[in-house]
Amino acid sequence: MDDIYQHFRKEEKQFIDLAMDWKEFVERTYAEKLTDFLDPRQQFILQSVVGDGPDVRYAFFGGGPSCERKRALIFPDYLKPQEDHFQIGLYEIDYPRKFVKLEHRMVLGSLMSLGIKREKFGDIIVNGDRIQFFSSTEIEDYIISQFKEVGKANVTIQKLGLDEVIEREEEWVQMEKTASSMRLDAIISAAFSVSRQKAQSIIGQKLVKLNWKITEQPATDCFEGDMISARRLGRCKIIRILGETKKQKLRIQFGMVKS
Known part of the structure; x- marks a missing residue:
């Protein structure tokens, strides 16, 4: 093995x-x-x-x-x-929608602040002003009793049937781009059309996740199938390395989130 x-x-x-x-x-x-x-x-x-x-x-x-x-x-x-x-439950967050806008990262942060490990809950789904999340049913009572606030907004939790899940508000598109190498900073620079310096900066600020894990190493090598998310820039997946250009840059097929 x-x-x-x-x-x-x-x-x-x-x-x-x-x-x-x-x-x-x-x-x-x-x-x-x-x-x-x-x-x-x-x-x-x-x-x-x-x-x-x-x-x-x-x-x-x-x-x-x-x-x-x-x-x-x-x-x-x-x-x-x-x-x-x-043993999975679906829960919807009820909050004063007319006065407050909640985002994925805010909900995630509030759940984590309860002392719940990230592994205990699944996807957080946002569609318009509706927000739902999946969780292990073994912590259901704790979540419903303790999850009372996101940001400065008071919230309540309602359990739903799994057949009541809303659709995710994002669309993936495919595109080809060129990168100087398979280093993480070079891939971010190519995928999101930012400078290499900008890519290195956001990596250093712990704003980048490679395969769902925060990384602070700009020189980390990336491979086909890797998923990259950069806060405020978006998400991308390296689908395929297509070859080299005449200038010896790599042609890469990306999947990109189109909001």
Whole structure:
């Protein structure tokens, strides 16, 4: 199994080991293992670790059809997973919409301020003035009783059925751009049409996430499939490296969020 490490970044070794422990637990006990919410990169790693063997299988569910963050159920072959196996609840935030504008980052910050680990809740979905989020049902009572404020706005939480989820207010488009290298600062500069210096500055301010993790290293190498988000600039995914231009720059196909 040591060979699997060479396919991933060094900083991902800890999660690989954790995924291996989950798989071994299912093999040893012949019982299922439900994880917290995983980001798409973690989901990919888990798929690689568990593989397609007949004895141990996996399934992902985030609460809705377009969710990025999902819980994983690792299970023996006899189990037929249903939605209720994942223990996910959908909650909508009620607040004075006429007087206050709430944003994704504000909701995320308020949830984190309750002492809840990020892994315990899933996607936060914003559409107009409606805001919903998914959470593990095991912390439902705590959230409903303690989540009372976002910014300076008083809020209340209403639980909904999973079939009442709203659509995400974003659209992805594909485009080709050129970058001088696969360094993170060069990719940000190319994708969002900002200077290399600006890219390095926002990385240093901890405003950039690579595969859903904050990074402060401009020289970090990026690869196909990587997801990058830069606050106030947007989100992009490196879909494919298409080759080099005559000036020896890299032609890259990006997926970009169009708000």
